[in-house]
Amino acid sequence: MAAAVAQLLLFVGVVVSSFCLHGARGTTNMDDLDFIPELTQRQAFDSDDFIFKFKKTADLTPFGNLRPMFVDFNPALATLPGDGASQNLVTVGPCAINQPHNHPRATQISHLTEGELFFGFAEENGGRSFVGGNATKGQTVIVPQGVIHFAQNLGCKEAQFIASFPHRDPGTQTTASTFFKLPLSVIRATTGLTNQEIKKIQLSVAANPNPSLDKECAKRCGIKY
Numbered sequence: 026m027a028a029a030v031a032q033l034l035l036f037v038g039v040v041v042s043s044f045c046l047h048g049a050r051g052t053t054n055m056d057d058l059d060f061i062p063e064l065t066q067r068q069a070f071d072s073d074d075f076i077f078k079f080k081k082t083a084d085l086t087p088f089g090n091l092r093p094m095f096v097d098f099n100p101a102l103a104t105l106p107g108d109g110a111s112q113n114l115v116t117v118g119p120c121a122i123n124q125p126h127n128h129p130r131a132t133q134i135s136h137l138t139e140g141e142l143f144f145g146f147a148e149e150n151g152g153r154s155f156v157g158g159n160a161t162k163g164q165t166v167i168v169p170q171g172v173i174h175f176a177q178n179l180g181c182k183e184a185q186f187i188a189s190f191p192h193r194d195p196g197t198q199t200t201a202s203t204f205f206k207l208p209l210s211v212i213r214a215t216t217g218l219t220n221q222e223i224k225k226i227q228l229s230v231a232a233n234p235n236p237s238l239d240k241e242c243a244k245r246c247g248i249k250y
């Protein structure tokens with residue numbers, strides 16, 4: 026009887042430990058990770074896909090542009106283990122702003138490669154309503170995951186930065202355009218404004234796609250708009 030129990034315990038031990046081993050192996054065996062469909066297409070990607078240029082432009086206005094290297098722009102990023110990584114090359118023209126927005130799935134680390142920018146973010150409810158300051162070429166700015174943040178050029182010269190994310194698809198949600206597309210009754214009750222006032226703001230927000238211009242700064246810098 027004792028031998029049978031010992032044998033049973035041994036059996037359970039072997040099953041549990043092999044399960045644990047399998048679980049542990051799962052973190053290093055790429056076949057077990059959640060991007061198997063993309064991984065099986067790995068052969069479809071060649072060297073060029075891993076040495077990339079910021080070619081395609083997502084947001085583009087006369088005042089600046091955003092060139093993302095997210096997984097939807099470079100599918101080779103889908104082959105990276107874990108949450109992966111991605112980057113954005115952002116050009117912010119004189120007096121322009123990369124409008125307030127948030128990245129729901131990743132912290133952002135931005136390195137300025139040109140000019141000077143006014144960076145800032147708002148912490149979650151209960152935290153500080155503003156954290157930020159001016160950063161210049163050669164400096165790096167950290168933006169915590171999920172918070173609303175912006176990069177504004179208050180100078181008369183172009184600025185540029187590379188934003189890096191520890192996620193293949195950080196996602197972007199632009200604050201003003203998102204909010205003012207919500208149902209009218211929601212905006213009305215939230216802001217206390219009338220339908221007419223809301224319509225005016227909606228038109229104005231729609232007429233100022235990202236990146237947009239600060240007109241006071243533009244006057245100071247002698248920029249026509």
Ligand SMILES: *[C@@H]1O[C@H](CO)[C@@H](O)[C@H](O)[C@H]1NC(C)=O
Pocket residue numbers: 143157158159179180
């Ligand atoms: C950032 O720079 C702008 C433009 O030079 C200036 O007006 C502003 O006071 C600066 N802000 C901070 C927090 O230093």
